[in-house]
Amino acid sequence: MSTKGTQAPQASALPNGLDPDLKMPRKRKPVKNKKRWSQVMYMSYVLDFLTRNPITKDEECFVLTTDADVDFTPESVATQLDLMTRDSTVGAVCARTHPMGNGPLVWYQTFEYAIGHWFQKAAEHVLGSVLCALGCFSVYRCRAIKEILHIYATSVEHASDFLTRDMGEDRWLCTLMVQSGWRIEYCAVSENKPNCPREFEEFYKQRRRWIASTIANLMLILQEWRVITRVNQGISVLFILNQALLLFSTLISPGTVILVVAGTREKKIESSITKEPWQRQVKFWFKKIFLDKFSDTSGSSESEDSGSSEVEDDIALLFSVEDWLPDELKCGRDLDKFGSYSVIHGFRQYAQSFRYHGFDNTMFISGMNEKELKDIGIKTETHKQFILDQIELLPAFEIEYHVPVSIKE
Incomplete structure (x- = not known):
């Protein structure tokens, strides 16, 4: 380590030949402290070392990325390397993740990993290419990293760039690999066990980054699908349609849940009225x-x-008009307490009005429409709509008829 004006003793080289000498800047400058920039620094240093070493070939160099709290075995790394050496077009291989911990939040994440990671990544592996190799335990090809590192190290210029690049570094790196023609595979035999968030605050911050980054990178891939399908042989139109469907379902899922809950509540109110x-x-x-x-x-x-x-x-399904009309319609009670209809006046005459015009049971009532209800004296819009809803629940009755063929018949 050396600085200007002072000469520190030279540190010995590491066992692998890496030079640990560092040069400190003269003035204090702002340091980019994001996770992506630390990855750029480490990967650049490793790639520069490999460039100076002519003995090592790019095809034989791989980078294992892992977190400090991840538990894995040498066999898991070996299975990933087998996939890398088998196909030279594979740029990265990710493994199956089993989150560790106890508590309801960990149980939910275990289910989430089973659906969103195991099944989804297996489907992406079969259809085309995995779109995100988790940084907690994955193997990358050095030649693939060297091709995209200069783009990966670009600064953020727009708000969308922040969502794409800094909110999810691993997904952004894999997106660049897919755009450059590399294929990312999923190895279910290779397993790792990271420690997942146990507190809600940490879990919320993690998902806030992951969800925004996932949507932003998916939109980027869909926007450039023509170029990607030409450059990357593993990406097909079917794969792009699958990702578009997943993105669409992700965007509409919150509104769908709200509509289902609201519809259930409305149906409950309606059933309490009828x-x-x-x-x-x-x-x-x-x-x-x-x-x-x-x-x-x-x-x-x-x-x-x-x-x-x-x-x-x-x-057996026939009912008289008095039995068919709900109690509120027959006795004229107030329906406001049920939350949907106004105060009902004069409903006690409705049963008599039905009978007077010949609609004395459900066989004849089932075919009534809005005009016929108005003709028998039901003119209030809310009352007509209420009774029409009840008529729709009735089965359709048909009266069989026979036309005589001869005079004898």
Whole structure:
């Protein structure tokens, strides 16, 4: 180690021949303290050493990246190197990760790694190429790193560059490899066990970086899919469509969850208003699912035999208008407490109005529309919509007719 004005004693070389001499700057300058810049520094130093050593070939040089808290075995490294030496187009190989720790947060991450890492990376490996080799335990080819290091070391100029490059360094490095034509493989036999976050604050910060980086890099790959499919033989149009589908589902998943929850709550409110007898619902769906399918697939002789049973089922599903109308409609109670409809006045005349116009049971009510409801005296929009919703739940009744062919008939 040497500085200007003073000469420190020279340190001996490391066993592998690396020179540990450092030169300190004269003035204090700002140091880029991001993780990506430390990786650039280390990789540049290793690649410069290999360049000065003519004995070592680039095809025989690999870099193992791992974290200090990762537990792995030599056999796991050997299996990764086997994949690297088998195919010269492979730029990196990642392993299967088993998070260590205890607690509900660790249990969730174990499930997340099983779905998002084991299954997804295996699918990417089969369809084309893995898009992210985890920095906690992966092997990189030095020649692949040398080709993209000058791009990997570029500074951030736009906000999107910060999301792509500094929020997820490992994914950005792998994106550059895929764009340069290298293939990244997944080795399920090679296993490692890192310590995952146990506190929610640490977990939140980690996922905030990972999710933003994943979406930003996926969008970058989709934007340049034409160039990537031409340069990289492992990337096909099918692989690009798969990634586009995954990105689309990721973007709409929060809204989908909200819609499902809101729809469930609305259905619960509606069921509390209508108070449909559960026996009627069971009979309706039993006929809809089983009897209709049976009548479609059965022959002519069987349909004649089952005709009488279907008629009996239709009769069993018939209800008078008084039994069909919910209690709130018959007695005119206030429905505001259920949260969807205004105060109901005059509903006690609705049953009489149905009967007066000939709609005395559900066989005739099932075919009613909005105009017919208005004709019998139901003019309030909310009331009509409420009753139309009940009519949609009724099965369709058909009255069989026979046209005589001769005078005798």
